[in-house]
Amino acid sequence: MLHSRKTPHRPAAVRRLAALTTLAAALLSSGIALAQGAALDLDLPAQPLDKALNALARQSGAQIVFVTDIANTQHAPALRGQLTVEQALRQLLAGSGLAVQPSGANTFTVVRDKEGGTTLAPVTVTAAADRSGTTEGTGSYTQTGPSGAATGLSLTLRETPQSLTVMTRQRMDDFKLETLTDVMEQTPGITVVRQGSHVGFQARGTSVNLQTEGNQQLASGYAYFSSTNFTLDSMVDIDRIEVLKGSNGLLVGKGNTGATVNLIRKRPTREFQARVGASAGSWNNYNANADVGGPLNASGTLRGRVAAAVTDGDSFRDYEKNKSRTLYGTVEFDLTPDTVLSAGLTYRKREVRGLAMWTNIVAYSASDPTQFLGGKPRSYNPGASWSGYEQESTNVFARLEHQFANGWTGKIQVAHENIEIPELLLGDSGGDFDTATRYLDTENRNSSIIADLKGPVHLFGRTHDVLLGAGASNGDTDFDSNKFGASHHDWKQRYVYAASRINLADPLKVIVGARITNYENQDYTTLWGGSGLKETGVVTPYAGLVFDVSKNVSLYGSYASIFEPQSSQDEQGRILDPREGLTYEVGAKGEFFDKRLNASISHFWIRTDNEAEATGGRTPSGDYAYRAIMGASRRGYELELSGELARGWQVQGGYTMNSSNLSNAGSDPKHQFKLGSTYRFADGHLQGLTVGAATRWQSTTTATSASFAGSKVQQPSYWLLDLMARYQVTSQLSISANINNVFDKKYFSYVIAGYQGLGYTWGAPRSFNVSARYDF
Numbered sequence: 001m002l003h004s005r006k007t008p009h010r011p012a013a014v015r016r017l018a019a020l021t022t023l024a025a026a027l028l029s030s031g032i033a034l035a036q037g038a039a040l041d042l043d044l045p046a047q048p049l050d051k052a053l054n055a056l057a058r059q060s061g062a063q064i065v066f067v068t069d070i071a072n073t074q075h076a077p078a079l080r081g082q083l084t085v086e087q088a089l090r091q092l093l094a095g096s097g098l099a100v101q102p103s104g105a106n107t108f109t110v111v112r113d114k115e116g117g118t119t120l121a122p123v124t125v126t127a128a129a130d131r132s133g134t135t136e137g138t139g140s141y142t143q144t145g146p147s148g149a150a151t152g153l154s155l156t157l158r159e160t161p162q163s164l165t166v167m168t169r170q171r172m173d174d175f176k177l178e179t180l181t182d183v184m185e186q187t188p189g190i191t192v193v194r195q196g197s198h199v200g201f202q203a204r205g206t207s208v209n210l211q212t213e214g215n216q217q218l219a220s221g222y223a224y225f226s227s228t229n230f231t232l233d234s235m236v237d238i239d240r241i242e243v244l245k246g247s248n249g250l251l252v253g254k255g256n257t258g259a260t261v262n263l264i265r266k267r268p269t270r271e272f273q274a275r276v277g278a279s280a281g282s283w284n285n286y287n288a289n290a291d292v293g294g295p296l297n298a299s300g301t302l303r304g305r306v307a308a309a310v311t312d313g314d315s316f317r318d319y320e321k322n323k324s325r326t327l328y329g330t331v332e333f334d335l336t337p338d339t340v341l342s343a344g345l346t347y348r349k350r351e352v353r354g355l356a357m358w359t360n361i362v363a364y365s366a367s368d369p370t371q372f373l374g375g376k377p378r379s380y381n382p383g384a385s386w387s388g389y390e391q392e393s394t395n396v397f398a399r400l401e402h403q404f405a406n407g408w409t410g411k412i413q414v415a416h417e418n419i420e421i422p423e424l425l426l427g428d429s430g431g432d433f434d435t436a437t438r439y440l441d442t443e444n445r446n447s448s449i450i451a452d453l454k455g456p457v458h459l460f461g462r463t464h465d466v467l468l469g470a471g472a473s474n475g476d477t478d479f480d481s482n483k484f485g486a487s488h489h490d491w492k493q494r495y496v497y498a499a500s501r502i503n504l505a506d507p508l509k510v511i512v513g514a515r516i517t518n519y520e521n522q523d524y525t526t527l528w529g530g531s532g533l534k535e536t537g538v539v540t541p542y543a544g545l546v547f548d549v550s551k552n553v554s555l556y557g558s559y560a561s562i563f564e565p566q567s568s569q570d571e572q573g574r575i576l577d578p579r580e581g582l583t584y585e586v587g588a589k590g591e592f593f594d595k596r597l598n599a600s601i602s603h604f605w606i607r608t609d610n611e612a613e614a615t616g617g618r619t620p621s622g623d624y625a626y627r628a629i630m631g632a633s634r635r636g637y638e639l640e641l642s643g644e645l646a647r648g649w650q651v652q653g654g655y656t657m658n659s660s661n662l663s664n665a666g667s668d669p670k671h672q673f674k675l676g677s678t679y680r681f682a683d684g685h686l687q688g689l690t691v692g693a694a695t696r697w698q699s700t701t702t703a704t705s706a707s708f709a710g711s712k713v714q715q716p717s718y719w720l721l722d723l724m725a726r727y728q729v730t731s732q733l734s735i736s737a738n739i740n741n742v743f744d745k746k747y748f749s750y751v752i753a754g755y756q757g758l759g760y761t762w763g764a765p766r767s768f769n770v771s772a773r774y775d776f
Helices: 010-035 049-060 085-093 128-132 169-174 180-185 223-230
Strands: 040-044 063-065 079-083 098-104 107-112 164-167 190-195 198-203 206-212 238-245 259-265 273-281 285-295 302-314 321-336 339-353 361-365 388-403 409-426 437-459 462-481 485-505 508-525 529-548 553-564 579-592 597-609 611-618 624-629 632-646 649-660 671-680 689-698 701-704 712-715 718-728 733-740 748-754 757-762 767-775
Touching: 040 049, 040 085, 049 063, 049 085, 079 085, 085 098, 085 107, 164 632, 169 238, 169 649, 169 671, 180 190, 190 748, 223 388, 223 409, 701 748, 701 757, 712 748, 712 757
Parallel strands: 063 107, 206 259
Antiparallel strands: 040 079, 098 107, 164 238, 190 198, 198 206, 238 259, 273 285, 273 767, 285 302, 302 321, 321 339, 339 388, 361 757, 388 409, 409 437, 437 462, 462 485, 485 508, 508 529, 529 553, 553 579, 579 597, 597 632, 611 624, 632 649, 649 671, 671 689, 689 718, 701 712, 718 733, 733 767, 748 757
16 A cells, blocks of 8 residues: 555544534624624715715625616715614615615615605616625626636736636526536536536536636546536535636646636625525425625624535436535634635535436447447436445635735635545446445545735836736545555646736737646556656746727737646557647627626637547556547637626626537537526516526537447437526515426437447436525
């Protein structure tokens, strides 16, 4: 044995859960105790009402919805003293014929007094969200604040010279996107690959990189655990998901060229807010969730937040079951007015049974590739009823941020995640439990530290932005198997990086950057022995250009690179050289309606050297064999729209075309379209009602191989439609209904030529969900 590890200790897990529960109770009780007394120290002069409302929104971080043309004809009195936002609004509106109506978490709507009977058409004022990038509470399907997804610099969607999709909190809430897989299903440009219970994500024809707030998550060195670790995670702790398309070597280092999916957590709020919700749906699926946050001391310098979710349900596949528990807690403390220390943790526990991991329904077997085996019903489960696993994970993190007087900011953040699976059982339907494949005592660990410094530099009469950073990340996986023996996989990265946005002229910005990475990877199994990979001084450059052609529209171009060490072997058993991926992209982006609507169009080329392509043969150890393809290319274009088309009308979606010269590209759709939209009625008999629809379409996919005598499995192009409706019963209570796959379309979610033969996995039938939410 070249390594040692500890068998997961169940009492320790119980103690962690108890500690988390205690933290949740403490934060909840503190938040409720301070709810009535959470006040702001206000000093506003007498001024026009619209200016007073905007000033209050900026100071409190709340959303205040009102009509500018009416508010600017009113005059507000001076406001001084310790007041909550609602108390302050009532004093500002006194004698104006207007009233305040709480309309959500930290959101207030100004309406005519009840005697008038008419709600004013709303205009949303957002203050704090624009500075932080937070999407919660904005009600929007687009992000107006900054994102560092491409370069680490704080850039808006329009200023980022790559395709960038943001799935906002409102988008997730409206369509009940409760897991990471749910969100990726509706994310433009992302293909969700399903092989039985296994789930993977692809973009532009290859796998994606996964991050949480910039900390890289190693899915695992082994395919079975790649699917279990993150794809079913609850999004109860997440504010938004940023998806950067193309290479991202500047921030990721080693990884895939398709996209980088970065999950951004919710943060504590400066004012008390709380909500609880529950839902019930098809196949006995039930969910309960809660979220509470706010100040934990009178001055508001200490803030906390707790979110929790519990799910329990079956599946459309026979005897497949899933139970999960998620608890998230975080605190922020203002050490000084310019320094913030934050820390938190996420605890997850999940149990899955009836697992069909990497097990497709076989249409043509490898033993007789000409004989069609017949179709199976959608409920058929190719996995054994006893197969499955229990998983327990804990993610802890801390962050120190400081703002210097000269406009520079510094940040240090650390994170560690530990995922334990005591026993993973795999077996085919009807299989013998005694012959099951067992993975025992699995532990997957991720650790990282990132430090960066960024700010303005004044040269040649212009202001430019500079970022300097360094970091390290480690990951490893251990397990024992009754068929493969003990295994160990670990990787390390050490890196430095820099980026700068150079202001050449008022309409022209150039972004340049580079990263230098040292990478090391080690694999060991008692069955096959050990192997290792090591790369030193790998440089991944970045360049981009953005030219503002008008007040609302910019043209851009970019070049980005990435590398990926790989373990694929050729038929002689030699490991292929690392993949090298280059992404070239040009396009146009626009901001409209006071930045409430974002639109983009892009054309991309991706060149990959040393791309692994299956040969149809086997390695000396019996694995699939691959050959390195030089100059493998993928190209295509994307169109995307996100935000508010008109008052109350939110939309988010896009069209993607992706073409590849790889022979196995047929399993991925060449064309894809996704669109989600909702409309909120602001007045009349339908006031309080929101209705919406989400649709997905993809072109034909085909699985074929020369080894199968011309046989193939094909899924013709198809549409799916989801519907939602929500009614705001009171200012605090809302009820919702969602229907997925309204027309009950029968389709294959994936087709594949695998080691078992040509196979497929059914997509989900029509399903229903009803839910209720109460905001305190």
